[in-house]
Amino acid sequence: MEATGYRLIADEGELREAAARVSAAEYVGLDVETTALSPLDGRLRLLQLATPGGTFVVDLFGVGSLEPLRGVLEGGPVKVAHNSKFEYSFLKHECGIAVSPIFDTMLTSQLIAGGERGLSHSLEEVVRRYLGRELDKTVRAEDWSGDLSRRQLEYAARDAAVLLPLHGKLRRVLREEKLEYVARIEFAAVPSLAEMELAGIRLDRRRWRELERVVRERRDRVARELEAQLPQPEGVLPLEGLGPGINLNSPGQVIEAFRALGLDLPDTREWTLMRVDHPAAKLLLEYRELQKKLGTYLETYPDYIHPGTGRIHASFAQCRVPTGRLACSHPNIQQIPHEDEFRSCFVAGEGYLFVIADYSQIELRILAEVSGDEGFVRAFRQGEDLHRVTAATMFGVPMEEVTGEQRSAAKRINFGLAYGRGAQSLSAQLGTDEERARELIDEYFASYPKVQRYLQGAAEKALRQRTLRTLSGRVRKFGDTSGLDRKARSALRREAMNFPIQGSSADIAKLAMIHMRRELEGLDARLVNSIHDEFVVECREEIAGEVAERVRRSMLRAGETLLRRVPVEVEVAISPEWRK
Template structure:
């Protein structure tokens, strides 16, 4: 490792600033006393040029050091190179109000180059070893950064910054080689909006949540008792006290009890029970499991995620959380919160503020229409028609105004299902759900699919070409160039079928992720003059918290920017964004 300079004298800062402003690119890293920006503090700021490394002790220099270096950190030049830039961005934004300017994130770049291989690790040590064939020692990472720093800690801090510039160069070559430059820019520009969203956190009404959980617990207890009574009717043997003991959480005991009631069920999964859900025991079992799942996922344990400083929920948003480029979220997974009014009502704006919930309308179907240029699908979207109703009208050969609710639901199932590679068996199962357990023969499901593709011939052609390309090239791309490379055995029919399904879906879902990422940046920029902030993002939805008096104006602006983002990727199909202003996370 090159020698490095530890900066502890404020008098050195102005000269350092001018020196750094002359650089085209700069490695940047921080060391903190905790991972949570609301509980930890910035201890070191490491800055690496092509020839030197500077380590600034912010406990000695104070916050003024960051003010002096603000033009370096916030400017378009030099380009800041960081690994997991979101972490450092949150720390700098929270503690110094510094918003990093143009940046390159080596972790995100590594994830893009991995091209859907979720088994690869993307920690700094892993990425350096993979692309530079060097080792980075990380034993000091979790050491105490709040006291007197050792030479080992300073060496570690300097090394983390020093390695970023050669790592960037190696990753740039891979990004160019794989055609990933456009999507890399898209992801890098989304880092700051994501960091700011995490810092803002989602507002959360604890008292309302506790009341809701208590109601769930009471409902569970009632259902458990009723279910035991119902299941016990088929049991002939009781215990010494004349009671029938059935563990309703045991699939085997439940299966045995259901069979003793005369139900020829093969298992106790929801699919197995679907045909028998009118039976009292099955109805109670399904409802019991539904409430039990709510309590296990969103019960009292969910309250532990409320931040003690802010009172909010600060999820950890993984920017490339799936191969398609969608976000994933953890600790807690706010994206997983069910779209149920009584649950969403617990996520409420503070007094004097409102929530704007904006989501793309049928974005994946619009992407499919754009890609396929199917005349029938284009006709529906260009004329602002209800695509599901029109699909039902064409398939069932009835006027649009005479389409029944059931027919529209079936058409909706087909519209969304076929672009995910859904076959006749799956369609028959889904239609049974729509029709309250009344299924259709397999041959009828096959006829529906054939009818659909007769109407949307260009859709059929595009889906076939997309699946064939995925198999022949062993890869698929989104509109931005996001890449998923496939590993499979071409002699294994099941593996080939799985890749065909991915080939149909990935370009659509990946482009949806591209649009959402672009929208995040455009909305974030548009909110600067307002008392507003992004607080959540889910697949095709952005949630903004705003001062009540600015809500209408900001809602209009959010809709405009989201449409503008969509138009960068979809040129011929209109983009629609549904916007609602509410006290809570509801539409």
């Protein structure tokens, strides 16, 4: 090695020698430098591999091919990387190399933090927090496509080398915090997420633009109807085609307009408006919903279609939220409206079909599992309609006499209480007053007493012990709760009730992605979207049936890994569009 602690590799002979040296290590720091932030827009420039004996910096513009390193990167030593999805994506896209096994220091830092707010998980911050060192990252913004300076090479080598001591420290903390199992899930899910981002999903631009036109017409019609209901503020003239003259985003103006109608609103939030018995309130809710669909989705999503692939390649983050649910951005294709008119715009490629699979009531099954409530567990074991069973018990009627309205109320309560909702929120959803909502909640808990004990116990544990865990051991840390006011305390209790349920659902979903990737290996099939407990796989038409069965098998296996008392059910459909 050179005096600076790294060796620059610029030809195939040196690369083979480096491969032999690296393969003997147990852990290898892995980092890359690239000419852009996406493998679809840029190239790999450097690959850095750090061993206890020194660091190899491979100049891909010089060596051309990483084939001599394939065995090391696809097996052998554990590759330690910070945000390994980035390294995996570039190596997979440009070289066809699937990095394994992985230890990700960023994901580890996020797991250990347990949702603690305000913490950065950048490499420089994690190194500062756990090693007490300072990293100079100013070189990162320089041009990596031309001749590289010694300063750039040393920077690249340092970023890889620091991963080894960081790994040693984080591995000990993982063990102390009993997070090793959930960390293995997160590390193993990295390839699935990286490959899903690379695959992308196809949006039919023509259908989308037509839908935009239709929704804009609906919005303008509703705006005119709303304008006829609301008095205009003094001195303000309505603008034709742009809705009412008042600013619908101004709570003050909306409250003033409703006061002129004889309606005093405490605020303009959705659940407040839902309880107002006046056409203007319903029109305002509809107007806002249509405006959101236009501004958030219809007007912006075509801009995300990549010119080279013709697909949308969204970005998924594994541990950005405390529950471990995937977060999606650029754009958020997890939050596409459920209506068929939206989802049917996402289409499989020519000669391909979508296999669309989701878990049946997975969060309620998890609630049955963790609470052990006999009524809940029995309903799932006997394959009964849980919402109908709940309605029959709550309203004291035979199952066959449960009305649609009663079942709908039971469904909202089933899901609402699993999310820690109280009487105020549920009353808005049910279209009733808070007193009646509270009565229904009491009747519900009388039917499922262990569910109540579990939810209240989770909330008290969060306040008292300040930590909760999912079925896989994922931890949520709540910090000092002693100084919380009533509002903050209530919010924490709601979060605590939901965390083990939603977090366990996230654990199951990631296990499903891991199994799915292995099941689909060698087939012309790939995961193109994940919406919490729903998966969209694109595959050749002629193998759609086989793929559907493999996806189902993967999901059942994942659910059964964590749920022991309650059976798991998966619903699968095959379609040329993203709709069942």
